[in-house]
Amino acid sequence: MTHATAQRGSTTSPGLEPAGLCAVILAAGKGTRMKSDLPKVVHPVGGRPMVCAVVDACRAAGATRIIVVVGYQQEKVREALKGFGVEFALQGEQLGTGHAVMSAAGLLKDLPAGTPVLVLAGDGPLIRPDTIRGMLDTHRRGGASATMATSVLNDPTGYGRIIRDGSGRFRAIVEHKHCTPEQLNVREVNPSYYCFEVASLLSALARVKRNEGSGEYYITDVPGLLLAEGRAVEVVGSVPAEDVLSINTPEELSKVDAIYRARGSFAPKARETPREGSAMTNGSGVSTNGELKLFAGRSCRHLAGRVAAHMGVPLGSAKTSVFPDGEVLVKLDEDVRGRDCFVLLSTCEPVNDNLMELLVYIDCLKRASAARVTCVIPYFGYARQDRKDEGRVPITAKLVANLITKAGADRVLAVDLHAAQIQGFFDLPVDHLSATPVFVEHFNASRPSLGNLCLVSPDVGNVKVAETMANLLGGDLAIINKRRLSGSAVTTGNLIGTVEGKTVLMFDDMISTAGTVVEAARLVLDKGATQVIAAATHGVLVGPALERLAGDLITKVVVTNTIPSGREDGADRLAPIRGKTVELCVGALIGEAILRIHDNRSVSELFKKTAGVKR
Incomplete structure (x- = not known):
C-alpha cells in the first residue's frame, strides 16, 4: 500500500494485504545428467549460479525470509549464496521433493498460522517475480491452503499433468509415468511453483507416504491430501512455457542462459518472430x-x-x-x-x-x-x-x-x-x-448420449443462434413465444415445432432468475420431451434462480466461467445445483482473441463455424 493510502486509514479487500512471505527453495540435488561434479543449482546462468536468480525472484516478489534446502556438496551452494541473506536447511539424504521440504520443517514451525510459504525449485532461473506475485495474490484472495501456478506446453513429456474435473477445478497431479493414455493428452503441467499456508503444509507433510516404487516422498502429494480434507486448493495457469524449460544437459543450460541474458533484470522477453x-x-x-x-x-x-x-x-x-x-x-x-x-x-x-x-x-x-x-x-x-x-x-x-x-x-x-x-x-x-464453439465442442463430445435432439429457442430473439446450433449438432429446431411480465416473471405461449420423445437443449446468452428457462422446460415436458438441458454463456443466476433450477424440470445446466462460480469468501455460489452443473472455460477463446488483437491479426477468423450472437 502506498503512503497516501495509509494516511487515509484504508483497508483492503479480504486477503489483499500481505502478511509476510516465506520461501523454501529446493537446491539439494546433484543433477547427474549435467556431466559435472558441481551441484546442479550452482551451474551458471547469466554469469552466476542459477539458484541466485530464484532467490532474487522471491525477494522481488516480497519474500522476507528465504530458506534454501541443501544436500549434495552443500558447501558450494552455501558459498554461492553468501551475502544473499538466506537460511539453510540440510537434507542429509536425498529422498525426494517432499522429503526436502520436510528438512525445512524445523525452520517453518514457528511461523504464524496463515503465513504463505512458497516452495520452488532452485534449478528454475527463468522464474519471474510477476508470476510469483500472481500466484500469491490468487492464494490470498481465495483463502487457499495450497495454490499452484501451472503452464501449458506443446510437448509436456516428462512433466506431471494437472488433472481437472468437468468444471475446471483441480483434482490431482499425476506424474508422467503414471498417466493413463487420456491423461497423457493433457498439456497443462506442474512446473513446481507452489504456495502453501504454513500450518496446512506442515500437517500434510506429516502424512505424505513413501512412494513404493521409488522409495521417495513427493511434494506433489500434498495438494491432493489437502483437497481430500476439504481444504481449498487453487490453480492459476500463469507460467509462460519458456519459463519452465528443463535444465538437464549442458545444451539445455546454454539455451536457458541465452534467454536469461536476453531478458535482463527479469524483463519479459519480446517475441522474436511474428x-x-x-x-x-x-x-x-x-x-x-x-x-x-x-x-x-x-x-x-x-x-x-x-x-x-x-x-x-x-x-x-x-x-x-x-x-x-x-x-x-x-x-x-x-x-x-x-x-x-x-x-x-x-x-x-x-x-x-x-x-x-x-x-x-x-x-x-x-x-x-x-x-x-x-x-x-x-x-x-x-x-x-x-x-x-x-x-x-x-x-x-x-x-x-x-x-x-x-x-x-x-x-x-x-x-x-x-x-x-x-x-x-x-x-x-x-x-x-460468441461462446458457441465452446458449447458445440462440449455437446459434440457427448452427442450419442443425447439421442434425438431438439434445439429450442426460449424466445424469438434467439432463433438464429438456436438454428445454427441445431445445424452444428445435428438436431431439430423448435421455438417458444414468451412474454415478460417483470424482471423475474415470464409467461410462455405457443410452441412452434415438435419435441415429443426428444432431448431438449435450450441455449441462450444468459440465465438470470431462470424464469424463462424453467417455464419453457415445463412447456416442452408437457409436450412430451424426455429431458431438458439448459445452456447459457453467462450464469448470472440471481434471486430464485438456484431454487428453480434445483427442481426436477431441468436435468442439466451448462454455463461458462464468464461469471465466477466462487464467492470472495470462498463459498461455491452454485452449490445448490453443483450436482447437475457443468462449467465450461472460455479462457482459450478469449486468449486467442487477445493475441490476435495484439498482433494486428483478424479476429473475425474466430467467428467462423459459430452460431453467431443474439440479436
Missing part, C-alpha cells in the same frame, strides 16, 4: 503495439489465469484496494509505459463495484502511459437496459459504454452481449465473441 499472419511488425518481427500485458480485476482472477496460460504470459501485477468508505483504488506494481495492456473484468454482481473497478483500472493504466488499453469484458452488466421499452426510462447500456469510452479505453472485447446492437453504443472498436 505470429503467423501478423500484419504489422517492426524490423525485429515484434508487434508494433509494444509488449503485451494482461491484468485481471477481482471478478475474474480464475478466468484470467486460464487466459494467461493459453497466451503463455504471466498476469500483470496490480492490487485493488477498498477504502473504509467503499472507494476503490487500483495500484500497478509494474511498469506499463508503452505497453499494450488488456484488463479482464466482468461487470457481474456486485455490478456497480466491478464497473467502478474497471473504470479506475482504465484511468490507472492511461495515467501510467500505457500505449493502448483494451477492456476485456466477458460479461457486460446493464446489457439488458439497451432500449426504451416504455416512457421515462434510461438506456443504461449506452451510458456504461460512454463511461468506458470517456475513461480512456481504446478497444473493447466482449463475449455474447445480450443484444448485438450494444456494439454500436461504443465510439471505439468492439470485438464481439
Whole structure:
C-alpha cells in the first residue's frame, strides 16, 4: 500500500494485504545428467549460479525470509549464496521433493498460522517475480491452503499433468509415468511453483507416504491430501512455457542462459518472430503495439489465469484496494509505459463495484502511459437496459459504454452481449465473441448420449443462434413465444415445432432468475420431451434462480466461467445445483482473441463455424 493510502486509514479487500512471505527453495540435488561434479543449482546462468536468480525472484516478489534446502556438496551452494541473506536447511539424504521440504520443517514451525510459504525449485532461473506475485495474490484472495501456478506446453513429456474435473477445478497431479493414455493428452503441467499456508503444509507433510516404487516422498502429494480434507486448493495457469524449460544437459543450460541474458533484470522477453499472419511488425518481427500485458480485476482472477496460460504470459501485477468508505483504488506494481495492456473484468454482481473497478483500472493504466488499453469484458452488466421499452426510462447500456469510452479505453472485447446492437453504443472498436464453439465442442463430445435432439429457442430473439446450433449438432429446431411480465416473471405461449420423445437443449446468452428457462422446460415436458438441458454463456443466476433450477424440470445446466462460480469468501455460489452443473472455460477463446488483437491479426477468423450472437 502506498503512503497516501495509509494516511487515509484504508483497508483492503479480504486477503489483499500481505502478511509476510516465506520461501523454501529446493537446491539439494546433484543433477547427474549435467556431466559435472558441481551441484546442479550452482551451474551458471547469466554469469552466476542459477539458484541466485530464484532467490532474487522471491525477494522481488516480497519474500522476507528465504530458506534454501541443501544436500549434495552443500558447501558450494552455501558459498554461492553468501551475502544473499538466506537460511539453510540440510537434507542429509536425498529422498525426494517432499522429503526436502520436510528438512525445512524445523525452520517453518514457528511461523504464524496463515503465513504463505512458497516452495520452488532452485534449478528454475527463468522464474519471474510477476508470476510469483500472481500466484500469491490468487492464494490470498481465495483463502487457499495450497495454490499452484501451472503452464501449458506443446510437448509436456516428462512433466506431471494437472488433472481437472468437468468444471475446471483441480483434482490431482499425476506424474508422467503414471498417466493413463487420456491423461497423457493433457498439456497443462506442474512446473513446481507452489504456495502453501504454513500450518496446512506442515500437517500434510506429516502424512505424505513413501512412494513404493521409488522409495521417495513427493511434494506433489500434498495438494491432493489437502483437497481430500476439504481444504481449498487453487490453480492459476500463469507460467509462460519458456519459463519452465528443463535444465538437464549442458545444451539445455546454454539455451536457458541465452534467454536469461536476453531478458535482463527479469524483463519479459519480446517475441522474436511474428505470429503467423501478423500484419504489422517492426524490423525485429515484434508487434508494433509494444509488449503485451494482461491484468485481471477481482471478478475474474480464475478466468484470467486460464487466459494467461493459453497466451503463455504471466498476469500483470496490480492490487485493488477498498477504502473504509467503499472507494476503490487500483495500484500497478509494474511498469506499463508503452505497453499494450488488456484488463479482464466482468461487470457481474456486485455490478456497480466491478464497473467502478474497471473504470479506475482504465484511468490507472492511461495515467501510467500505457500505449493502448483494451477492456476485456466477458460479461457486460446493464446489457439488458439497451432500449426504451416504455416512457421515462434510461438506456443504461449506452451510458456504461460512454463511461468506458470517456475513461480512456481504446478497444473493447466482449463475449455474447445480450443484444448485438450494444456494439454500436461504443465510439471505439468492439470485438464481439460468441461462446458457441465452446458449447458445440462440449455437446459434440457427448452427442450419442443425447439421442434425438431438439434445439429450442426460449424466445424469438434467439432463433438464429438456436438454428445454427441445431445445424452444428445435428438436431431439430423448435421455438417458444414468451412474454415478460417483470424482471423475474415470464409467461410462455405457443410452441412452434415438435419435441415429443426428444432431448431438449435450450441455449441462450444468459440465465438470470431462470424464469424463462424453467417455464419453457415445463412447456416442452408437457409436450412430451424426455429431458431438458439448459445452456447459457453467462450464469448470472440471481434471486430464485438456484431454487428453480434445483427442481426436477431441468436435468442439466451448462454455463461458462464468464461469471465466477466462487464467492470472495470462498463459498461455491452454485452449490445448490453443483450436482447437475457443468462449467465450461472460455479462457482459450478469449486468449486467442487477445493475441490476435495484439498482433494486428483478424479476429473475425474466430467467428467462423459459430452460431453467431443474439440479436
